[in-house]
Amino acid sequence: MNEQLQPLKKQPRAGKAGRSGTQDDIVYAHIFEAILEQRLAPGTKLSEEALGEIFGVSRTIIRRALSRLAHEGVVLLRPNRGAVVASPSVEEARQVFLARRLVERAITELAVQHATAEQLLELRQMVNDERDSFSRGDRGAGIRLSGEFHLKLAEAAKNAPLISFQRSLVSQTSLIIAQYESGNRSHCSYDEHTQLIDAIEARDATLAVDLMMHHMDHIDSKLNLDEESASDDLHAVFSHLLQTKKPGRPVAKL
């Protein structure tokens, strides 16, 4: 029953002993990462007790983490029925992408105004990491890092509500990509990220926004959202019916 995932009990805590409040974040981060890297498939049931045992904490902590994940839209919390990894429908995916275009445009404009040299440097570093995991063939990490790039960009926009919203949107986008990505093409071409940074550094708002919008187009076009999504869509439809303890075994009968 226990897959090994991460044995991580509470670590010895190299730093201050007082910050016990980090346990939530550890659990949250690990589940989040697992979902984005598709080690947890959409529709998988997230039992509180099982997770508690895995991470070595009580259900209280797990529950908080799940609640937070639910608020960001990557986990679906059904009353009295437990939590499952969200499986966004095509319509939900469309809504997320619409909202993202909106937010990304605003963030880009603001980043052109406010981004510091240091932040631009950090952004370039992230693109490097991204390229590394791509060449390493680590698809999951690639998706995650690509998301973190957009989140970092949001921070450069210096608007707290937008950052928070962007975090939620990026999370859901990553989930959607993991679920719907068509080919083996790269998810977020890091070239585009580099060009974007250049435009921002040049303080060219028009160009930057333009690049960002094209970037969004490219992400869209890599997904099977439009018509041909029948197969994946079907999977999404059924995935929340199977109480998939053991993913990969097709239980539903056609």
Next chain:
Amino acid sequence: MNEQLQPLKKQPRAGKAGRSGTQDDIVYAHIFEAILEQRLAPGTKLSEEALGEIFGVSRTIIRRALSRLAHEGVVLLRPNRGAVVASPSVEEARQVFLARRLVERAITELAVQHATAEQLLELRQMVNDERDSFSRGDRGAGIRLSGEFHLKLAEAAKNAPLISFQRSLVSQTSLIIAQYESGNRSHCSYDEHTQLIDAIEARDATLAVDLMMHHMDHIDSKLNLDEESASDDLHAVFSHLLQTKKPGRPVAKL
């Protein structure tokens, strides 16, 4: 020690007794309302035990409600120090308003496309309620209803992420208005709301967006955010220092 606030124990619950899952929402809604109607001043400490006694539920429920309020930005959750009513700084207020302009523009455009006749009717009804509480002199309810109008409009836009974001923004805006509103002028002139509905019903996107942007301007202009906010700002700065058990008594010495 016990101010009377709301004696409300758990109400007899006209409906089913089984749906105890609503308790969260009840507590959440009441605290939220109390904050928006300024019965709870910014900076007021929200003790879990006290709230639990007031509402007749255990700390577990209170904690969830507070966590949710914190996520929406109307409550500040300090680790090991408890929760206080948020007191947005001028800078934070600016960021919220910037984000709102963005979102309101998008929502308006989408509402023009998607609003149904029924939704428009509901919106008109809400404006009526708003006018009523204004004429009744119930400022708190007015602020709340005005916020609910904008939230309802977001629902007409039919985009779940935007609705969720708008809820958070409206909450924070209401708090900001409660904290910074200058005169006794009406917060959200319901005339503008009516005109907005008309424009949406006429499917005139340009006009509707224009009206909405002017509406935002008017809200801005009623606040003391710009320069003269010294006094209120000072209050905001100190308010999170006083552990105000008994609000209304100025403890800090100028």
Next chain:
DNA sequence: AACACCGCGATTGTACACAATGGAAGGTGG
């Protein structure tokens, strides 16, 4: 007299025990 240290009280953080809900399997009647 002022600073620093130590212990105390109050409040939050965590874990656990019990109650309640929902689904599933088994039994019975048509």
Next chain:
DNA sequence: CCACCTTCCATTGTGTACAATCGCGGTGTT
């Protein structure tokens, strides 16, 4: 043989007890 109902079990929802942490006041020392 199928459908419906009943019973049971697994899992979540809630309350509460205990432990940890933080701020505060007293006391001793320089």
